[in-house]
Amino acid sequence: MRIVLVANRKSGSGRTDGDRIRRLLADAGAEVETRAIDDLDDPLPTDTERVVVAGGDGSIGTAARAAHTAGVPLAVLATGTANDFAGALGLPTDLTQACRLAADPDARTEQREIGLANGRPFVNAAAAGLSAVASRLAKPHKARLGAFAYAVGAVRAGLTAPHVACRVLVDDEVVFDGDAWQVVVAVSGAFGGGSNIGGTRHDDDRLDVAVVPAGSRLALVRHGYHMRRGMLTQQEDVPHHRGHEIAVDVPRGTEFNVDGDLRTLDPARFALLPGRVRVVVPT
Template sequence: MNYWLIVNEAAGDGRRGENYWREHLQAAGIDEVHVRVLADTAWEHAVAPGDRVLAAGGDGSVNRVASVCIERNAVLGVLPSGTANDFARNLGLPEDPAALCRLVRSGQSVEVDAAWLNGHLFLNVAHIGLGTLPARDASQAQKRRLGRFSYLLTLAQRIGLQRGIQGRIECGDQVAEGRWLTIAIASGAYFGGGHDIAEARIDDGLLDVVAVRQSSWPRLLVAFIMVRLLRRTPQRDDTVVHLQAPQCHIQLRHPHTLTADGENLGRMANVSAFTRCGVLEVLCERLVSAQPSSPETVRDTPTDAPPMVRPSPGPL
């Protein structure tokens, strides 16, 4: 079994690079590490089953490394070094780098879901509409200076330019149609720099589709307060729609930009997504789920659960 450290030096503010993580890994007792730059593709074919592949970067970097881990049957380790680090939030990883590297050394792991959208892997969220703007427009300088708040700045600068997206959402036997400001397809509980979906988990075998209808500012404000502060979807107002199923299909009247884990996938009108339960093994002690009653609730992964059968995700 080998340890790999895959580094994206451009992630975040650039301070959590190779030297930073090497020092903490060595302090935890991990001395032999194969270090590679994310952009170098040769390492992808050298990873062997059971290897620990540590991704030092943001969610986009983790996405890239995760696809290799699934294909090569390796174990993913996340060393958060980006702007949002939402996948790390889903895993409830320690913020202290020393504690995180000790966890990596312990080898504790859980199996989590991964999702595919039009053939592209995503771990956190795919966006259509307003939610794509931060990923597309936030500059690297903004990200370094403002961190995850750069996404909010970009969103605020562009929110007045949106005219809505006409589309139909099919999620299992649930259907919603209309004109939408944004549509988010989430695999876990956390996305968008800390936004969360109540009671969602990254190991529940479900996609959570959250869509916001184009509406008046007062209605949008009420919906925002209900969802963000009171942590529940408005019952008598369909401004915010929340659907759950293992797969979903979205048909848009016109092509719109699609992003997945912050990466621009281009303009599409026909979007299909599905999730695979327990297909990715990740170094982690216990998972996190967002609950209506409190900002965060940590649940231990059951130790008496039967072993998961890992279905093949098909070609990546």
């Protein structure tokens, strides 16, 4: 098994030990070549059989696109803070077990979609409003609290953050125009250290978008509860739509939380990368 390893040492507050991961993959029988995440736009070696990414959710999209382009499976080692993508797929949290799975040539794979936010790949969700504020507030606490930092950030955002004016178009049709606490464009739908909008599919070649309209802060408690249970889109007061292309018009400078990374998208346009990537999953 010839593997290209992409290890983001900045993920998980520095917990990604590329040298140890390389040894574990080699012990599992793999031949490993290391590639920097910034170099994944360059073609992979022709004998590459698998791409392995070690890092947080923000690293996965870039590695997924590289694996998709090369026509090989992607294996994910959950060494970030939230690890929402790995959690949604039930991937091992123990690094030794995860490396064994990643290096197993007979491992099962599942087809997964890759989203594009203004052309940049993502695999979970891009959210404006409370999620972006919560991510910024969580950042100082991630080294100490781990994934729980997102819960702390979410509570503070729910108590203090303002709503955001947004206009949402799905395949050029306006589906929402007004103030919202949060708007989420979703691939897997996972975000925020264990939350999920729910209702997404990984085989329909469409993106999902869910909007939490502005209202009382007390109602946010209910919405937060349903996000933690993956049932947000089941709420009657939460518009939920699917489409090939989604546009979210928000005030200039509004930040989006894209797979855990804060980005300003002006304008914010979302689509799916044609085709899917095969992701290694447990049996």
